[in-house]
């Protein structure tokens with residue numbers, strides 16, 4: 313591996329002074345050569361500094377990291393999440409033909425397909441009113457209570473697929489901040505509301521606190537009938553029973569589905585209620601399409617592999633520490649937050665699978681907002697800031713609003729303009745000549761300095777026909793496999809998340825001290841000082 317990294321570093325050092333635009337001058341077919349298509353999706357990475365040699369070196373790196381073997385081990389159900397001793401099988405949730413997948417010698421597919429059937433039956437019954445509120449009338453509102461993977465996936469997907477909603481309205485409560493549940497409950501009628509408590513472990517303090525608050529609120533209006541208004545999704549059936557959830561309304565899954573990879577299974581119940589089982593099946597088929605592509609396409613034509621290698625080029629070779637996710641698709645507004653968990657919780661690690669320190673940077677910092685809003689906020693930094701941030705644009709060729717196509721044309725023009733402006737820039741000389749044409753003569757150099765764009769800033773664009781359930785399934789699976797490939801190249805375990813534990817422990821230690829001024833001596837000076845001030849301010 314080391315010599316593969318070194319070859320990339322040496323090559324980058326030798327070629328880094330040439331610009332991205334020069335690569336287009338040298339190769340008129342660059343767009344075709346540096347883009348990957350899959351169905352009606354296209355990933356364009358021609359606006360990066362990757363050239364034929366660096367691409368080959370990156371693909372060599374992927375081979376040296378044994379990407380294909382590691383990928384096959386994941387799909388085959390090997391316990392690749394070593395620190396938790398688990399298989400990683402979110403891909404089995406979209407294996408709709410039911411080809412056997414074995415965990416410890418047992419085929420898990422019959423169980424997955426039967427859980428899927430139960431979720432579909434429940435969904436149909438809620439949507440057609442057979443499963444109704446305690447007074448016999450249909451549910452109009454669903455509240456998914458969950459956090460992390462039990463919230464971000466369903467919330468992002470539900471919002472992304474708004475044009476396909478034909479079921480009850482869906483709301484999402486995640487934060488333990490009572491402001492969120494309070495604002496949502498204010499909108500709802502307890503008689504018409506079904507709560508889904510979504511938690512893999514059914515121990516997460518935020519979710520359990522919100523679930524209890526929801527139960528108290530519903531019970532105050534419904535009394536004993538409250539049990540008709542609660543469903544749960546979890547791997548712990550004892551805990552859902554202890555919470556008082558009717559076993560017919562409980563949807564189980566297994567620990568080989570990681571939280572941030574769980575939207576494809578029962579955790580996606582709120583999505584299925586909103587869009588219906590048929591559209592949800594399309595969503596799964598989209599992911600399955602990408603799984604097949606990931607498993608079969610040659611590495612240099614493999615969309616997740618190439619997206620991962622572009623990320624590695626920017627992060628490890630060019631030294632760019634963050635990545636902006638810029639969906640020019642308002643309904644993907646939560647995609648950056650979703651990808652923050654997917655990428656940063658999966659690959660934000662500093663030791664490899666064996667516990668040895670990794671000498672390179674791992675996950676970049678992921679952030680972003682939908683376009684065109686971001687253009688009027690932080691794109692200033694993207695174009696002229698002192699740091700280079702590789703950007704990832706996502707856009708559909710067509711919108712769902714046929715009558716508002718003028719909007720969509722503007723959106724497309726803006727998206728393409730941003731990546732072009734980032735790459736092309738505008739030189740000092742160009743600015744001077746523009747200013748001279750306008751008759752500016754005073755402080756010409758300084759005026760030009762402010763208006764100069766350095767350019768040569770990389771971006772990739774993911775273009776798709778329309779944001780349908782199937783396309784969304786493909787997009788999410790694309791990112792999942794990209795994260796897998798990046799993690800595999802760094803040699804880390806993308807499927808555990810020990811880094812969230814310390815804060816949880818300390819929060820439970822601190823809870824009894826909130827509002828108290830006693831026993832603070834053992835805390836560090838800052839936390840002690842903050843606790844004392846909290847106590848004063850709460851008086």
Ligand SMILES: O=P(O)(O)OC[C@H]1O[C@H](O)[C@H](O)[C@@H](O)[C@@H]1O
Nearest residue numbers: 460461462511512513516571812
């Ligand atoms: O689904 P749950 O068990 O409630 O977990 C919810 C979330 O909390 C954990 O702390 C992890 O950081 C996340 O990966 C997980 O998705």
